[in-house]
Amino acid sequence: MTVIHSAANPQYKVLRLLAQDSTAWRRQGRIWLEGDHLCRAALQRGVQPQLAVYSESCRSDLRLPAAQELVLADVLFRSLSGLESPAAMGFVIGIPEALPVDPRAPTVVLDRLQDAGNVGAVLRSAGAFGFRQVIALKGTAALWSPKVVRAGMGAHFGLRLFDAAGPDSLDTLQLPLLATSSHAGHWLHAAELPWPCAWVFGHEGQGVSPEVATRAALAVRIVQPGGEESLNVAAAAAICLHASAAGNAA
The missing domain is CATH 3.30.1330.30 (Ribosomal protein L30/S12)
Known part of the structure:
Protein backbone atom coordinates (compact mmCIF):
# COMPACT_ATOMS: atom_id res chain seq x y z
CA MET A 1 0.00 0.00 0.00
CA ILE A 95 -9.29 0.02 -21.73
CA PRO A 96 -11.44 -2.95 -22.76
CA GLU A 97 -10.21 -5.11 -25.62
CA ALA A 98 -11.28 -3.84 -29.03
CA LEU A 99 -13.82 -6.17 -30.65
CA PRO A 100 -15.33 -6.16 -34.14
CA VAL A 101 -18.82 -4.80 -34.70
CA ASP A 102 -21.46 -7.50 -34.26
CA PRO A 103 -23.54 -7.11 -37.45
CA ARG A 104 -26.70 -8.62 -35.91
CA ALA A 105 -26.66 -7.17 -32.40
CA PRO A 106 -29.39 -4.66 -31.44
CA THR A 107 -27.46 -1.41 -31.69
CA VAL A 108 -27.58 2.25 -30.70
CA VAL A 109 -25.71 4.75 -32.88
CA LEU A 110 -24.71 8.13 -31.44
CA ASP A 111 -24.20 10.74 -34.15
CA ARG A 112 -22.13 13.63 -32.73
CA LEU A 113 -23.88 13.90 -29.33
CA GLN A 114 -21.96 16.58 -27.44
CA ASP A 115 -23.22 16.42 -23.88
CA ALA A 116 -21.56 13.80 -21.65
CA GLY A 117 -24.69 13.50 -19.50
CA ASN A 118 -26.81 12.74 -22.56
CA VAL A 119 -24.36 10.13 -23.79
CA GLY A 120 -24.23 8.39 -20.42
CA ALA A 121 -28.02 8.44 -20.10
CA VAL A 122 -28.44 6.87 -23.56
CA LEU A 123 -26.00 4.11 -22.62
CA ARG A 124 -28.13 3.36 -19.55
CA SER A 125 -31.29 3.16 -21.66
CA ALA A 126 -29.53 0.97 -24.23
CA GLY A 127 -28.55 -1.52 -21.56
CA ALA A 128 -31.98 -1.43 -19.89
CA PHE A 129 -33.91 -2.10 -23.11
CA GLY A 130 -31.82 -4.91 -24.55
CA PHE A 131 -29.51 -3.07 -26.95
CA ARG A 132 -26.14 -4.76 -26.59
CA GLN A 133 -23.96 -2.56 -28.80
CA VAL A 134 -23.30 1.18 -29.03
CA ILE A 135 -21.43 2.84 -31.89
CA ALA A 136 -20.37 6.42 -31.17
CA LEU A 137 -19.52 8.26 -34.38
CA LYS A 138 -16.70 10.79 -34.54
CA GLY A 139 -17.72 14.03 -32.87
CA THR A 140 -19.60 12.30 -30.05
CA ALA A 141 -18.38 12.83 -26.48
CA ALA A 142 -15.79 10.11 -25.79
CA LEU A 143 -17.47 7.06 -24.29
CA TRP A 144 -14.72 6.46 -21.73
CA SER A 145 -14.21 10.08 -20.67
CA PRO A 146 -14.73 10.58 -16.89
CA LYS A 147 -18.02 12.50 -17.24
CA VAL A 148 -19.58 9.96 -19.60
CA VAL A 149 -18.45 7.06 -17.40
CA ARG A 150 -20.03 8.71 -14.36
CA ALA A 151 -23.27 9.43 -16.23
CA GLY A 152 -23.41 5.84 -17.49
CA MET A 153 -23.64 4.53 -13.91
CA GLY A 154 -22.09 1.18 -14.83
CA ALA A 155 -23.95 0.61 -18.13
CA HIS A 156 -20.61 0.62 -19.98
CA PHE A 157 -19.67 -2.80 -18.62
CA GLY A 158 -22.66 -4.58 -20.12
CA LEU A 159 -22.30 -3.12 -23.61
CA ARG A 160 -20.12 -3.64 -26.66
CA LEU A 161 -18.74 -0.14 -27.24
CA PHE A 162 -17.14 1.53 -30.26
CA ASP A 163 -15.72 5.02 -29.86
CA ALA A 164 -14.97 7.64 -32.55
CA ALA A 165 -16.20 5.41 -35.39
CA GLY A 166 -16.66 6.55 -38.97
CA PRO A 167 -20.07 6.47 -40.70
CA ASP A 168 -18.85 3.62 -42.88
CA SER A 169 -18.82 1.40 -39.77
CA LEU A 170 -22.62 1.38 -40.06
CA ASP A 171 -22.35 -0.44 -43.37
CA THR A 172 -21.28 -3.58 -41.50
CA LEU A 173 -24.64 -3.75 -39.70
CA GLN A 174 -27.00 -6.38 -41.13
CA LEU A 175 -30.14 -4.87 -39.66
CA PRO A 176 -32.33 -1.84 -40.42
CA LEU A 177 -31.26 1.58 -39.21
CA LEU A 178 -33.97 3.76 -37.66
CA ALA A 179 -33.38 7.51 -37.57
CA THR A 180 -35.10 9.98 -35.28
CA SER A 181 -36.41 13.37 -36.36
CA SER A 182 -38.21 16.21 -34.60
CA HIS A 183 -40.32 17.14 -37.62
CA ALA A 184 -40.52 14.35 -40.21
CA GLY A 185 -41.11 10.64 -40.58
CA HIS A 186 -43.58 8.10 -39.21
CA TRP A 187 -45.14 8.58 -35.79
CA LEU A 188 -43.33 6.28 -33.38
CA HIS A 189 -46.48 5.00 -31.69
CA ALA A 190 -47.94 3.89 -35.03
CA ALA A 191 -44.79 2.62 -36.75
CA GLU A 192 -43.99 -1.03 -37.40
CA LEU A 193 -40.62 -1.34 -35.66
CA PRO A 194 -38.34 -4.13 -36.85
CA TRP A 195 -36.35 -6.28 -34.42
CA PRO A 196 -33.42 -6.47 -34.15
CA CYS A 197 -32.62 -2.97 -35.32
CA ALA A 198 -30.20 -0.09 -34.91
CA TRP A 199 -31.45 3.27 -33.61
CA VAL A 200 -29.49 6.41 -34.44
CA PHE A 201 -29.72 9.53 -32.28
CA GLY A 202 -28.22 12.75 -33.54
CA HIS A 203 -26.59 15.97 -32.38
CA GLU A 204 -28.56 17.90 -29.74
CA GLY A 205 -29.10 20.86 -32.07
CA GLN A 206 -28.56 19.57 -35.62
CA GLY A 207 -30.05 16.12 -35.32
CA VAL A 208 -28.95 13.17 -37.45
CA SER A 209 -26.47 14.14 -40.16
CA PRO A 210 -27.55 13.74 -43.82
CA GLU A 211 -24.73 11.23 -44.36
CA VAL A 212 -26.15 8.97 -41.68
CA ALA A 213 -29.81 9.68 -42.44
CA THR A 214 -29.43 8.39 -46.01
CA ARG A 215 -28.55 4.97 -44.56
CA ALA A 216 -31.80 4.77 -42.57
CA ALA A 217 -34.58 2.38 -43.55
CA LEU A 218 -37.12 4.32 -41.49
CA ALA A 219 -37.41 7.81 -40.00
CA VAL A 220 -39.62 8.31 -36.94
CA ARG A 221 -40.79 11.16 -34.75
CA ILE A 222 -42.41 11.26 -31.32
CA VAL A 223 -45.81 12.83 -30.83
CA GLN A 224 -45.57 15.91 -28.61
CA PRO A 225 -49.07 17.22 -27.82
CA GLY A 226 -47.59 19.73 -25.37
CA GLY A 227 -46.13 21.68 -28.26
CA GLU A 228 -42.47 21.85 -27.22
CA GLU A 229 -40.01 22.31 -30.09
CA SER A 230 -38.14 19.08 -29.39
CA LEU A 231 -37.28 16.57 -26.70
CA ASN A 232 -33.93 16.21 -25.02
CA VAL A 233 -32.05 13.55 -26.98
CA ALA A 234 -31.62 11.28 -23.95
CA ALA A 235 -35.36 11.42 -23.26
CA ALA A 236 -36.15 10.73 -26.90
CA ALA A 237 -33.75 7.79 -26.92
CA ALA A 238 -35.39 6.27 -23.84
CA ILE A 239 -38.83 6.52 -25.48
CA CYS A 240 -37.65 5.00 -28.77
CA LEU A 241 -35.66 2.18 -27.22
CA HIS A 242 -38.53 1.30 -24.90
CA ALA A 243 -40.90 1.19 -27.88
CA SER A 244 -38.60 -1.32 -29.58
CA ALA A 245 -38.27 -3.42 -26.43
CA ALA A 246 -42.01 -3.40 -25.82
CA GLY A 247 -42.72 -4.39 -29.41
CA ASN A 248 -40.22 -7.23 -29.23
CA ALA A 249 -41.73 -8.50 -25.97
CA ALA A 250 -45.31 -8.39 -27.26
Whole structure:
Protein backbone atom coordinates (compact mmCIF):
# COMPACT_ATOMS: atom_id res chain seq x y z
CA MET A 1 0.00 0.00 0.00
CA THR A 2 1.20 3.49 -0.91
CA VAL A 3 0.02 6.53 1.07
CA ILE A 4 0.26 9.98 -0.54
CA HIS A 5 0.00 13.28 1.33
CA SER A 6 1.56 15.67 -1.18
CA ALA A 7 -0.08 17.16 -4.28
CA ALA A 8 3.40 17.28 -5.82
CA ASN A 9 3.61 13.49 -5.92
CA PRO A 10 4.07 12.42 -9.59
CA GLN A 11 1.73 9.46 -9.26
CA TYR A 12 -0.99 11.70 -7.85
CA LYS A 13 -0.56 14.22 -10.68
CA VAL A 14 -1.00 11.52 -13.32
CA LEU A 15 -4.05 10.13 -11.53
CA ARG A 16 -5.65 13.57 -11.18
CA LEU A 17 -5.17 14.18 -14.90
CA LEU A 18 -6.84 10.85 -15.68
CA ALA A 19 -9.80 11.74 -13.45
CA GLN A 20 -10.34 15.24 -14.79
CA ASP A 21 -9.13 15.44 -18.40
CA SER A 22 -11.62 14.12 -20.99
CA THR A 23 -8.82 12.90 -23.29
CA ALA A 24 -6.28 11.55 -20.78
CA TRP A 25 -7.79 8.06 -20.85
CA ARG A 26 -6.65 7.66 -24.45
CA ARG A 27 -3.12 8.91 -23.75
CA GLN A 28 -2.71 6.80 -20.62
CA GLY A 29 -4.56 3.74 -21.87
CA ARG A 30 -6.48 3.62 -18.59
CA ILE A 31 -9.94 4.59 -17.30
CA TRP A 32 -10.93 6.17 -13.97
CA LEU A 33 -13.99 4.86 -12.12
CA GLU A 34 -15.09 6.86 -9.10
CA GLY A 35 -17.43 5.65 -6.40
CA ASP A 36 -18.64 2.43 -4.84
CA HIS A 37 -21.47 1.92 -7.37
CA LEU A 38 -19.26 2.14 -10.46
CA CYS A 39 -16.56 -0.01 -8.93
CA ARG A 40 -19.04 -2.73 -7.95
CA ALA A 41 -20.63 -2.63 -11.40
CA ALA A 42 -17.21 -3.23 -12.98
CA LEU A 43 -16.45 -6.13 -10.65
CA GLN A 44 -19.83 -7.74 -11.31
CA ARG A 45 -18.94 -7.83 -15.02
CA GLY A 46 -15.57 -9.43 -14.34
CA VAL A 47 -13.45 -6.28 -14.69
CA GLN A 48 -10.40 -6.32 -12.43
CA PRO A 49 -8.76 -3.02 -11.41
CA GLN A 50 -5.15 -2.20 -12.08
CA LEU A 51 -5.20 0.23 -9.17
CA ALA A 52 -7.54 0.71 -6.22
CA VAL A 53 -7.60 4.23 -4.76
CA TYR A 54 -9.04 5.19 -1.36
CA SER A 55 -9.17 8.32 0.75
CA GLU A 56 -7.72 7.97 4.23
CA SER A 57 -11.18 8.24 5.78
CA CYS A 58 -12.82 5.77 3.36
CA ARG A 59 -15.03 3.24 5.16
CA SER A 60 -16.12 1.20 2.14
CA ASP A 61 -16.03 -2.57 2.50
CA LEU A 62 -15.01 -2.81 -1.15
CA ARG A 63 -11.36 -3.56 -0.52
CA LEU A 64 -9.86 -6.26 -2.63
CA PRO A 65 -6.51 -7.42 -3.98
CA ALA A 66 -5.41 -5.22 -6.86
CA ALA A 67 -2.23 -4.76 -8.80
CA GLN A 68 -1.64 -1.79 -6.50
CA GLU A 69 -3.49 -0.02 -3.70
CA LEU A 70 -3.17 3.71 -3.18
CA VAL A 71 -4.38 5.77 -0.22
CA LEU A 72 -4.73 9.55 -0.58
CA ALA A 73 -5.05 12.18 2.08
CA ASP A 74 -8.69 13.29 2.20
CA VAL A 75 -7.88 16.75 0.84
CA LEU A 76 -6.08 15.18 -2.14
CA PHE A 77 -8.97 12.86 -2.94
CA ARG A 78 -11.39 15.79 -2.82
CA SER A 79 -9.14 17.68 -5.23
CA LEU A 80 -8.99 14.63 -7.50
CA SER A 81 -12.73 13.98 -7.49
CA GLY A 82 -15.07 15.18 -10.20
CA LEU A 83 -18.08 14.91 -7.88
CA GLU A 84 -19.64 17.58 -5.69
CA SER A 85 -19.60 15.04 -2.87
CA PRO A 86 -16.40 13.00 -3.36
CA ALA A 87 -17.01 9.26 -3.20
CA ALA A 88 -13.80 8.44 -1.26
CA MET A 89 -12.77 5.54 -3.50
CA GLY A 90 -12.15 4.63 -7.10
CA PHE A 91 -10.57 2.13 -9.47
CA VAL A 92 -8.25 2.51 -12.43
CA ILE A 93 -8.99 -0.08 -15.10
CA GLY A 94 -7.51 -0.87 -18.48
CA ILE A 95 -9.29 0.02 -21.73
CA PRO A 96 -11.44 -2.95 -22.76
CA GLU A 97 -10.21 -5.11 -25.62
CA ALA A 98 -11.28 -3.84 -29.03
CA LEU A 99 -13.82 -6.17 -30.65
CA PRO A 100 -15.33 -6.16 -34.14
CA VAL A 101 -18.82 -4.80 -34.70
CA ASP A 102 -21.46 -7.50 -34.26
CA PRO A 103 -23.54 -7.11 -37.45
CA ARG A 104 -26.70 -8.62 -35.91
CA ALA A 105 -26.66 -7.17 -32.40
CA PRO A 106 -29.39 -4.66 -31.44
CA THR A 107 -27.46 -1.41 -31.69
CA VAL A 108 -27.58 2.25 -30.70
CA VAL A 109 -25.71 4.75 -32.88
CA LEU A 110 -24.71 8.13 -31.44
CA ASP A 111 -24.20 10.74 -34.15
CA ARG A 112 -22.13 13.63 -32.73
CA LEU A 113 -23.88 13.90 -29.33
CA GLN A 114 -21.96 16.58 -27.44
CA ASP A 115 -23.22 16.42 -23.88
CA ALA A 116 -21.56 13.80 -21.65
CA GLY A 117 -24.69 13.50 -19.50
CA ASN A 118 -26.81 12.74 -22.56
CA VAL A 119 -24.36 10.13 -23.79
CA GLY A 120 -24.23 8.39 -20.42
CA ALA A 121 -28.02 8.44 -20.10
CA VAL A 122 -28.44 6.87 -23.56
CA LEU A 123 -26.00 4.11 -22.62
CA ARG A 124 -28.13 3.36 -19.55
CA SER A 125 -31.29 3.16 -21.66
CA ALA A 126 -29.53 0.97 -24.23
CA GLY A 127 -28.55 -1.52 -21.56
CA ALA A 128 -31.98 -1.43 -19.89
CA PHE A 129 -33.91 -2.10 -23.11
CA GLY A 130 -31.82 -4.91 -24.55
CA PHE A 131 -29.51 -3.07 -26.95
CA ARG A 132 -26.14 -4.76 -26.59
CA GLN A 133 -23.96 -2.56 -28.80
CA VAL A 134 -23.30 1.18 -29.03
CA ILE A 135 -21.43 2.84 -31.89
CA ALA A 136 -20.37 6.42 -31.17
CA LEU A 137 -19.52 8.26 -34.38
CA LYS A 138 -16.70 10.79 -34.54
CA GLY A 139 -17.72 14.03 -32.87
CA THR A 140 -19.60 12.30 -30.05
CA ALA A 141 -18.38 12.83 -26.48
CA ALA A 142 -15.79 10.11 -25.79
CA LEU A 143 -17.47 7.06 -24.29
CA TRP A 144 -14.72 6.46 -21.73
CA SER A 145 -14.21 10.08 -20.67
CA PRO A 146 -14.73 10.58 -16.89
CA LYS A 147 -18.02 12.50 -17.24
CA VAL A 148 -19.58 9.96 -19.60
CA VAL A 149 -18.45 7.06 -17.40
CA ARG A 150 -20.03 8.71 -14.36
CA ALA A 151 -23.27 9.43 -16.23
CA GLY A 152 -23.41 5.84 -17.49
CA MET A 153 -23.64 4.53 -13.91
CA GLY A 154 -22.09 1.18 -14.83
CA ALA A 155 -23.95 0.61 -18.13
CA HIS A 156 -20.61 0.62 -19.98
CA PHE A 157 -19.67 -2.80 -18.62
CA GLY A 158 -22.66 -4.58 -20.12
CA LEU A 159 -22.30 -3.12 -23.61
CA ARG A 160 -20.12 -3.64 -26.66
CA LEU A 161 -18.74 -0.14 -27.24
CA PHE A 162 -17.14 1.53 -30.26
CA ASP A 163 -15.72 5.02 -29.86
CA ALA A 164 -14.97 7.64 -32.55
CA ALA A 165 -16.20 5.41 -35.39
CA GLY A 166 -16.66 6.55 -38.97
CA PRO A 167 -20.07 6.47 -40.70
CA ASP A 168 -18.85 3.62 -42.88
CA SER A 169 -18.82 1.40 -39.77
CA LEU A 170 -22.62 1.38 -40.06
CA ASP A 171 -22.35 -0.44 -43.37
CA THR A 172 -21.28 -3.58 -41.50
CA LEU A 173 -24.64 -3.75 -39.70
CA GLN A 174 -27.00 -6.38 -41.13
CA LEU A 175 -30.14 -4.87 -39.66
CA PRO A 176 -32.33 -1.84 -40.42
CA LEU A 177 -31.26 1.58 -39.21
CA LEU A 178 -33.97 3.76 -37.66
CA ALA A 179 -33.38 7.51 -37.57
CA THR A 180 -35.10 9.98 -35.28
CA SER A 181 -36.41 13.37 -36.36
CA SER A 182 -38.21 16.21 -34.60
CA HIS A 183 -40.32 17.14 -37.62
CA ALA A 184 -40.52 14.35 -40.21
CA GLY A 185 -41.11 10.64 -40.58
CA HIS A 186 -43.58 8.10 -39.21
CA TRP A 187 -45.14 8.58 -35.79
CA LEU A 188 -43.33 6.28 -33.38
CA HIS A 189 -46.48 5.00 -31.69
CA ALA A 190 -47.94 3.89 -35.03
CA ALA A 191 -44.79 2.62 -36.75
CA GLU A 192 -43.99 -1.03 -37.40
CA LEU A 193 -40.62 -1.34 -35.66
CA PRO A 194 -38.34 -4.13 -36.85
CA TRP A 195 -36.35 -6.28 -34.42
CA PRO A 196 -33.42 -6.47 -34.15
CA CYS A 197 -32.62 -2.97 -35.32
CA ALA A 198 -30.20 -0.09 -34.91
CA TRP A 199 -31.45 3.27 -33.61
CA VAL A 200 -29.49 6.41 -34.44
CA PHE A 201 -29.72 9.53 -32.28
CA GLY A 202 -28.22 12.75 -33.54
CA HIS A 203 -26.59 15.97 -32.38
CA GLU A 204 -28.56 17.90 -29.74
CA GLY A 205 -29.10 20.86 -32.07
CA GLN A 206 -28.56 19.57 -35.62
CA GLY A 207 -30.05 16.12 -35.32
CA VAL A 208 -28.95 13.17 -37.45
CA SER A 209 -26.47 14.14 -40.16
CA PRO A 210 -27.55 13.74 -43.82
CA GLU A 211 -24.73 11.23 -44.36
CA VAL A 212 -26.15 8.97 -41.68
CA ALA A 213 -29.81 9.68 -42.44
CA THR A 214 -29.43 8.39 -46.01
CA ARG A 215 -28.55 4.97 -44.56
CA ALA A 216 -31.80 4.77 -42.57
CA ALA A 217 -34.58 2.38 -43.55
CA LEU A 218 -37.12 4.32 -41.49
CA ALA A 219 -37.41 7.81 -40.00
CA VAL A 220 -39.62 8.31 -36.94
CA ARG A 221 -40.79 11.16 -34.75
CA ILE A 222 -42.41 11.26 -31.32
CA VAL A 223 -45.81 12.83 -30.83
CA GLN A 224 -45.57 15.91 -28.61
CA PRO A 225 -49.07 17.22 -27.82
CA GLY A 226 -47.59 19.73 -25.37
CA GLY A 227 -46.13 21.68 -28.26
CA GLU A 228 -42.47 21.85 -27.22
CA GLU A 229 -40.01 22.31 -30.09
CA SER A 230 -38.14 19.08 -29.39
CA LEU A 231 -37.28 16.57 -26.70
CA ASN A 232 -33.93 16.21 -25.02
CA VAL A 233 -32.05 13.55 -26.98
CA ALA A 234 -31.62 11.28 -23.95
CA ALA A 235 -35.36 11.42 -23.26
CA ALA A 236 -36.15 10.73 -26.90
CA ALA A 237 -33.75 7.79 -26.92
CA ALA A 238 -35.39 6.27 -23.84
CA ILE A 239 -38.83 6.52 -25.48
CA CYS A 240 -37.65 5.00 -28.77
CA LEU A 241 -35.66 2.18 -27.22
CA HIS A 242 -38.53 1.30 -24.90
CA ALA A 243 -40.90 1.19 -27.88
CA SER A 244 -38.60 -1.32 -29.58
CA ALA A 245 -38.27 -3.42 -26.43
CA ALA A 246 -42.01 -3.40 -25.82
CA GLY A 247 -42.72 -4.39 -29.41
CA ASN A 248 -40.22 -7.23 -29.23
CA ALA A 249 -41.73 -8.50 -25.97
CA ALA A 250 -45.31 -8.39 -27.26
